[in-house]
Amino acid sequence: MRSIEPLSSREVILEARSLTRAFGGITVLDAFSFRLHRGESLGLLGANGAGKTTAMNCLLGLTTPSSGDVLAFGLPLGSHRIGILRRTNFSSTYTALPGNLLVEQNLRVFAGLYGVPDPARRITGLLDLLEISHLRRRVTGELSAGESTRVSLAKALLNDPELLMLDEPTASLDPDIADKVRRVIRTVQRERQVAILYTSHNMRDIEEVCDRVIFLHRGRAVCEGAPADIVARSSRRSLEEVFISIARDGNVIDASPEVPAS
Amino acid sequence: MTLSVVGALVRRQLYLYQRTPMRLVELMFWPLVDLIIWGNVTVFIQRNSSADFGAYVLFLIGAMILWDVLFRAQQGVSISFLEDVWTRNLLNIFVAPVRTIEYLAATYAIGGLRIIATFLVMSVVSRIGYGFNVLALDWWLVPFFLNLMLFGWALGMVSTALFLRWGQAVESLAWAVPFFIQPFAAVFYRVEDMPSWMQPLAWCIPATPVFEGMRQVLQTGQASASLLALAFALNALYLLMAGLLFARVLHVVRTRGLLTKFATQ
Ligand SMILES: Nc1ncnc2c1ncn2[C@@H]1O[C@H](COP(=O)(O)OP(=O)(O)OP(=O)(O)O)[C@@H](O)[C@H]1O
Ligand SMILES: [Mg+2]
Secondary structure (H helix, E strand, O other), X not given: OOOOOOHHHOOEXXXXXXXXXXXXXXXXXXXXXXXXXXXXXXXXXXXXXOOHHHHHHHHHOOOOOOEEEEEEOOEEOOOOHHHHHHOEEEEEOOOOOOOOOEHHHHHHHHHHHOOOOOHHHHHHHHHHHOOOHHHOOOEHHHOOHHHHHHHHHHHHHOOOOOEEEEEOOOOOOOHHHHHHHHHHHHHHHHHHOOEEEEEXXXXXXXXXXXXXXXXXXXXXXXXXXXXXXXXXXXOOOOHHHHHHHHHHHOOOOOOOOOOOOO | OOXXXXXXXXXXXXXXXXXXXXXXXXXXXXXXXXXXXXXXXXXXXXXXXXXXXXXXXXXHHXXXXXXXXXXXXXXXXXXXXXXXXXXXXXHHHHOOOOOHHHHHHHHHHHHHHHHHHHHXXXXXXXXXXXXXXXXXXXXXXXXXXXXXXXXXXXXXXXXXXXXXXXXXXXHHHHHHXXXXXXXXXXXXXXXXHOOOOHHHHHOOOOHHHHHHHHHHHHHHOOOOHXXXXXXXXXXXXXXXXXXXXXXXXXXXXXXXXXXXXXXXX
């Protein structure tokens, strides 16, 4: 039986402590802190350029933060990168698997990199789950955007990750496939108790997938809570309206919207 | 270092050759062109010089073959890395539990396989076409080959570091790295025939004692052990320096956020 303890009392899987990142004197991520718990899915929301991808890059060790710390599974990322990455995975619309290999070959290679036991079975299972078994022998570079997104997602699930970071995983999917993909993400989250960090510009996605969201505005966390709570707390009718007013004014709940520094 | 990780990275490259055998042509094309040109030059010199010198001048073909070992090793390392850049796969690799040393080991293995293929073809063609038997180098061939491969790897690491830091802006420069060194490496002439200012520089390059040794062997059947010792020692130093450079560049690239914005330079 699954316990009904609140998510926030569970083990912390990922923690950002005052992450700050500047590029050429411009701060694009400003003292960003949060905790992500086992089995929880957290959405990062914010306008284009708000700092979502930068935050993920810092959390994955692709970019070194200017200051602040990242801890995953209780361990500092800097000194335990490999151990952490073994239990983590990532998929983004903006990376691709090598287009010149077959789907199956790509998944085989990554199964090897992640040390997946019985890769053939694992790959078959994932292709089934994502309903892309028919793409198995196709050349990856010839797939449509939506098809390759799902192949990337299969790669992201290969190692049965405890922590999954997804940067706009539904960006190029048609509504039907997007719905299926959300369901898959929800299923693995529930069944495998995966902690998920998720970005999307589709509020439907966020409401369906995320237990909690954080709004970033110019690199700062300006609003946090369960999607329904945030809508209730604000005077807006939907998460989409909340998004728009944060993107334009930087705030939505407090009476006095803060003026961004500099 | 986890061997299965290295194996998976090597397998990725082998899939490429399996899917597109056309890639093999590139492995053979330039080496054969080089071989034919230098082979014909050798024939020309042989016909117009004393019999003694004519026998000796065969070293030009040997030099060409050994130079290709070095050049191919450098290229093999760089090309495996560029393959990940071209296919936008770099981020997937960097978020996978792959240590830098494992990644480098895989590129070395690919480099090694590529040279063996090229070397075999060149050896056979030079034997049939020009009567140069690479086996005349006897067992000396093994340490020569090994040292040139090690040096090629070190240069490959330098090229890769250049790509990593400056991206496409330095692509042609990075390919040319071995050719900056070629004039100093005593490939086709002896160190003592170089202008005096070049000679000390020549002895700082691990390939120099190999090519000097090759000429000794072709002439006398023996190379001095001190030449080989020098080559190994210099290679150890170069590999260490190249490794430090690579680690340093990786650090800079992470700090500047260049990994995720690769084509911006
Ligand atoms: N490597 C880099 N060098 C310079 N500037 C960068 C770099 N990476 C990100 N930035 C800048 O940081 C800011 C935040 O970018 P980021 O990609 O994190 O935004 P985002 O929230 O993911 O936006 P989107 O919704 O469009 O994906 C942008 O202004 C971007 O130009
Ligand atoms: Mg983004």
